[in-house]
Amino acid sequence: xxxxxxxxxxxxxxxxxxxxxxxxxxxxxxxxxxxxxxxxxxxxxxxxxxxxxxxxxxxxxxxxxxxxxxxxxxxxxxxxxxxxxxxxxxxxxxxxxxxxxxxxxxxxxxxxxxxxxxxxxxxxxxxxxxxxxxxxxxxxxxxxxxxxxxxxxxxxxxxxxxxxxxxxxxxxxxxxxxxxxxxxxxxxxxxxxxxxxxxxxxxxxxxxxxxxxxxxxxxxxxxxxxxxxxxxxxxxxxxxxxxxxxxxxxxxxxxxxxxxxxxxxxxxxxxxxxxxxxxxxxxxxxxxxxxxxxxxxxxxxxxxxxxxxxxxxxxxxxxxxxxxxxxxxxxxxxxxxxxxxxxxxxxx
Amino acid sequence: xxxxxxxxxxxxxxxxxxxxxxxxxxxxxxxxxxxxxxxxxxxxxxxxxxxxxxxxxxxxxxxxxxxxxxxxxxxxxxxxxxxxxxxxxxxxxxxxxxxxxxxxxxxxxxxxxxxxxxxxxxxxxxxxxxxxxxxxxxxxxxxxxxxxxxxxxxxxxxxxxxxxxxxxxxxxxxxxxxxxxxxxxxxxxxxxxxxxxxxxxxxxxxxxxxxxxx
Numbered sequence: 001x002x003x004x005x006x007x008x009x010x011x012x013x014x015x016x017x018x019x020x021x022x023x024x025x026x027x028x029x030x031x032x033x034x035x036x037x038x039x040x041x042x043x044x045x046x047x048x049x050x051x052x053x054x055x056x057x058x059x060x061x062x063x064x065x066x067x068x069x070x071x072x073x074x075x076x077x078x079x080x081x082x083x084x085x086x087x088x089x090x091x092x093x094x095x096x097x098x099x100x101x102x103x104x105x106x107x108x109x110x111x112x113x114x115x116x117x118x119x120x121x122x123x124x125x126x127x128x129x130x131x132x133x134x135x136x137x138x139x140x141x142x143x144x145x146x147x148x149x150x151x152x153x154x155x156x157x158x159x160x161x162x163x164x165x166x167x168x169x170x171x172x173x174x175x176x177x178x179x180x181x182x183x184x185x186x187x188x189x190x191x192x193x194x195x196x197x198x199x200x201x202x203x204x205x206x207x208x209x210x211x212x213x214x215x216x217x218x219x220x221x222x223x224x225x226x227x228x229x230x231x232x233x234x235x236x237x238x239x240x241x242x243x244x245x246x247x248x249x250x251x252x253x254x255x256x257x258x259x260x261x262x263x264x265x266x267x268x269x270x271x272x273x274x275x276x277x278x279x280x281x282x283x284x285x286x287x288x289x290x291x292x293x294x295x296x297x298x299x300x301x302x303x304x305x306x307x308x309x310x311x312x313x314x315x316x317x318x319x320x321x322x323x324x325x326x327x328x329x330x331x332x333x334x335x336x337x338x339x340x341x342x343x344x345x346x347x348x
Numbered sequence: 349x350x351x352x353x354x355x356x357x358x359x360x361x362x363x364x365x366x367x368x369x370x371x372x373x374x375x376x377x378x379x380x381x382x383x384x385x386x387x388x389x390x391x392x393x394x395x396x397x398x399x400x401x402x403x404x405x406x407x408x409x410x411x412x413x414x415x416x417x418x419x420x421x422x423x424x425x426x427x428x429x430x431x432x433x434x435x436x437x438x439x440x441x442x443x444x445x446x447x448x449x450x451x452x453x454x455x456x457x458x459x460x461x462x463x464x465x466x467x468x469x470x471x472x473x474x475x476x477x478x479x480x481x482x483x484x485x486x487x488x489x490x491x492x493x494x495x496x497x498x499x500x501x502x503x504x505x506x507x508x509x510x511x512x513x514x515x516x517x518x519x520x521x522x523x524x525x526x527x528x529x530x531x532x533x534x535x536x537x538x539x540x541x542x543x544x545x546x547x548x549x550x551x552x553x554x555x556x557x558x559x560x561x562x
Contacts, residue, residue, distance in 0.1 A: 033502065087451070092502055095451040160454050164418070166411040167365065209530070212409045289501035289531035326501040
């Protein structure tokens, strides 16, 4: 009953992003630390070693056969390059320890737009993208990561302070957002130039679990739209990921100009598809922390099947994890996710 | 000025996140010789209870809660020195922290705000807290409740580590353990042997009260 695959992973994903039907549903578990562990490394090792990071991505995709490789994403590299100081645990993703902007009047004028080929860890990431592209040559798509401007702002200011600034210092917050957006467009250009076929723009602090739709409209949307539209004009596809409850802002996510929106299990895929499926490709939403981490391959298959039943009709759907896959997820669960796409995801 | 009138205004200033108003009404309470503890509990805490309700209903979001908390704190600072200390009753003590490796502390801070305002004594260990620190704090403060928070699927196992250590150190029977944070669930709480799970900060006060009453 296994059908034959007729497209390369690259064409498959791009076809879905263009709201059309590929041979089957593309499957993209978001694997960063998971791939690192599969390859036998610790996270802190790959933070400074392009070779090891690239190896982990290539090793895992060769073994499990999903449809996209990822750059060394979501390590706040853009914010680090602008002066935020990271804390780097031995085997987990880093976090911002000391944000760059403490006192607006003192620190804002000091902020500089980083040079992507020179500052912080940015050159390491760009080199990783370049190497993956050289190996994969357009057969498997290479995803490059660029923070959303609100996310970047939170990582420059400290999330809690940025949230309070919405109420207390809206003007200065907007000034910071302005700088953040500009800097991300500069960085994105380098990411695209290095060979990224598509860009993941991610914004976990702008969901309805954090801020109101009204605040999203004022402090996130205009900047995000500018950022995403700029990246699309560089020739890359863009998918916007916001995890958490975004049910009241799916329309705004779609209106940013992104090719695809990626959501987690707090969003019903059928509802997302009905609401904005004619405008953007939908990506989602296998639960990383419950299903992939704690359940069996059979449960993973079932959840993937339901996701596809809800949103694959007519094309424009990618089977993805709701967020990053934890390192401890058993390999057979990722295999089950890929298998499910091959079993239930073919189009007629 | 009528006592009830002042309480109502204090509560309103907290709900509105009005720092200046909170300062004004706290000073008014002192001037009118109103019991500071009562002003906190019947005014400010009442306001925070309302905030918690609005947050749960989806009318308030994190920025609004943070602003309310800062208004409350302004008033608490003014009222606190005037509280008559009653040595006979020891408040329920809650040790609170984000488990090791996790630095996401907004949720934990919201819980602290809610518990503080409801009159519990909160020992806040902060974020990225080594497991043993929780046990040391439970012993040092003779705490009745431990609250554990994690926001990442990758750091969640740290919660189980704390509970296992409580058992090993002979403290498990002395405390109730509550967990919370986006990737956690009641199922997960049960699986690691916690006593309760909070969906979000708005449930914190009620859960602690329920556990203590048991």
